Each structure stands twice: as structure tokens, then as C-alpha cells.
């Protein structure tokens with residue numbers, strides 16, 4: 295039985311994934327919610343990569359019954375997807391990021407400074423939540439006074455995706471109200487910009503595209519909340535989980551502090567092992583046969599990205615973190631094919647600058663035994679949701 299909402303499976307899915315890959319690479323399973331449909335589960339690297347890249351046979355247009363048909367690009371096929379994707383590539387692409395790097399560095403330095411000034415800190419709340427929200431929210435033009443609510447709302451958007459995927463809504467109480475609060479929040483901000491001078495942010499840009507007839511108002515709002523929700527918990531997990539690894543592996547911390555140019559390899563290998571997005575959803579457009587099993591046209595499919603990334607057929611000794619792994623960059627944590635994450639460069643920029651800023655201070659930071667790291671057990675992104683750190687303020691002894 296595969297139940298992606300099972301808290302035990304969410305914390306340690308790896309042995310189960312191995313059994314799936316070896317014994318049932320195409321598993322037909324029954325969801326826990328009574329009104330949700332049966333679905334297939336693919337767990338091997340080659341199969342997941344094939345399905346992600348084959349947009350002809352594997353559709354991204356998913357809804358549960360007659361509801362929850364979200365007007366966002368991750369839930370659309372061509373031609374709508376192509377149109378929204380072009381706009382997104384421009385909003386988040388390298389041409390935008392180059393000039394933003396200095397500002398992101400300032401945001402990172404500000405947060406590191408705040409962190410080092412405290413005796414102890416809830417790292418997820420103070421740092422990993424705050425950083426992507428300040429950057430992506432700042433790019434979008436979102437005022438951050440309500441940051442705790444925005445964080446809760448963006449988690450709700452991922453919980454909603456889990457419900458569309460078959461999770462029992464009772465397991466995520468309040469998700470729909472929180473999700474609608476996020477939609478309303480973005481709607482108000484977008485509506486405020488209608489007919490006003492461009493404010494130099496992504497929302498203004500989207501609103502002018504709406505005026506030019508390129509996108510509908512619902513799509514503007516959908517793109518806006520989608521950027522927040524898609525960028526938040528994913529980037530948070532990379533920073534929080536990566537930091538946990540640095541604080542528990544002194545040799546790794548030493549090596550990266552001495553060779554910060556290996557930060558990209560560190561992030562790729564971390565994402566391979568601990569993909570924030572453990573699975574994505576697809577629906578087959580026609581009968582698809584795989585390993586002797588026919589998934590009939592219309593079937594719903596979970597692609598287990600988190601399992602594909604630990605498939606020994608692709609990555610030898612897959613459960614081992616190896617900074618020098620030659621092919622770690624081939625992981626599927628950012629997806630692949632038409633829906634390959636358009637926030638990849640931004641996520642890497644934010645997390646990369648954060649790690650580089652933190653390396654010189656690692657010797658002053660340690661895990662707080664009173665508030666040990668805790669993985670999220672509610673459906674949504676995989677990752678650390680609480681992690682207390684102690685910050686040492688001892689002055690180093692002067693050398694004689």
C-alpha cells in the first residue's frame with residue numbers, strides 16, 4: 295500500500311521506495327480518500343524521466359473530480375502552458391537575475407547579521423522561511439508585513455496539490471481557507487496595479503500583459519501565487535536541510551568553507567538525496583504499457599521524483615551523500631521536460647548565496663539539543679520545518 299500522506303512514509307520513504315523500484319515499478323494503488331480515484335505509481339529513474347519528458351502521452355492537466363482545476367501553468371498543457379511559460383521564463387530568467395544578484399546578497403547578509411546577533415534561533419522561521427519570501431515576494435511586489443500568514447498560505451497551496459493528488463482533505467484541515475486567502479491577497483495586489491504606472495515588479499508586468507490581452511485576470515493571479523508557493527517551501531528545504539548537513543558533518547563543512555566553489559555540487563547532491571518535491575502528478579492521454587502493465591488512457595499517475603533520484607540503476611550507492619558524484623546534476627528534483635522548474639536559477643542563486651555567507655560562521659553555530667530538527671509530516675513539500683540553533687558569542691582566545 296502506498297499512501298503519500300502517511301506521516302511515517304513522509305519522514306522516511308527511502309526503504310519503501312526501494313521496494314517499489316525492485317518489486318513493483320508500476321504500482322496501481324487506492325487512495326485513502328473515498329472520493330479520489332485509483333492511481334499508478336512510477337518509481338524508477340528511467341520511467342519517471344521518460345514520463346516527465348513525454349508531454350504527448352503524459353498530460354499535466356490534473357483535477358480531482360469536477361473541482362480543483364487550477365488555472366496555473368503546472369496544471370496546463372500546450373498551448374496554454376507554452377504561453378504562460380514564455381511569460382514566466384522572462385520573469386524569472388537569467389536576464390532578470392543578473393542585475394538582482396547584488397540585492398539578493400544584501401538580503402542574505404542582512405539575515406545572517408540578524409542571526410548572528412541572537413543567542414539562539416529558530417532557523418527555519420528566522421532564516422529559511424524569511425529568505426525566499428523576501429526575495430521572491432520582493433520581485434513580485436508583495437508587502438511582507440504578513441509574512442507568517444504568507445508562509446502558511448503557501449504551505450496550503452502545496453497541501454491543495456496533495457489533495458488533488460488523492461490525499462484525504464481531512465488530513466490537512468483549513469487548507470482550502472488558507473489557500474483562498476493567498477489567492478485573494480494576490481488578487482487585491484494585482485487589481486491595485488490596474489491602470490497604474492509600472493512599479494518595476496513582476497505583478498505590474500503581469501497586469502500590463504493582461505491589459506494587452508496576453509493573459510486573463512485569473513491567470514495573472516494564478517501566476518502570482520504560483521511563484522510564491524512553488525518557490526517558498528522548496529527553496530526553504532534546500533537551505534534548511536543543507537544547513538543541517540553542514541552542522542552534522544564537520545568534514546563536509548570544512549571542505550566547503552575552504553572550497554566554496556563546490557557549493558553548486560553540494561546543492562545538487564543535496565537535492566538529489568532530499569528532493570523537496572517528492573512526487574509530481576500526470577494523467578496518461580493514451581494506453582501506456584510499462585514493465586508489462588498497461589496504464590489505460592485517462593489513468594492518473596504519481597511520478598516519484600524522490601525515488602527516481604535514489605535509483606541505484608542511475609546513481610550507484612544512492613543513499614550516500616557524495617560531493618564528488620559525477621552525475622548528481624542529472625537528478626530530477628527540478629523535474630524535466632516542458633515543466634522543468636523555471637525557478638531553478640533563482641532557487642540556486644538564493645540558496646547558494648546563503649550557504650556562502652554562512653560558511654565562515656559555521657564554527658559559531660550548533661544544533662540546539664532542546665529544539666532538535668523536525669521534518670514536516672503534513673502533506674506538501676518534504677523538508678525540515680523546525681530546527682533550533684545555538685549561536686556562540688565567545689570571543690576566541692588571543693594567540694600568544
Ligand code: HEM
Nearest residue numbers: 367368521524525528529571574627628629633635637641
Ligand atoms: C530548490 C528549489 C526548487 C525546487 C526543488 C523546485 C522543484 C520544481 C519541480 C519538481 C517542478 C516541476 C513540476 C512538474 O513537472 O509537474 C517545478 C516547477 C515549477 N517551479 Fe520550481 N522548484 C524550486 C524553486 C522554484 C522557485 C524559486 C520558483 C519561482 C519563484 C519556482 C517556480 C516554479 C514554477 C512556476 C513551476 C511550474 C513550471 C511549469 O509548469 O512549466 N520554483 N519546480
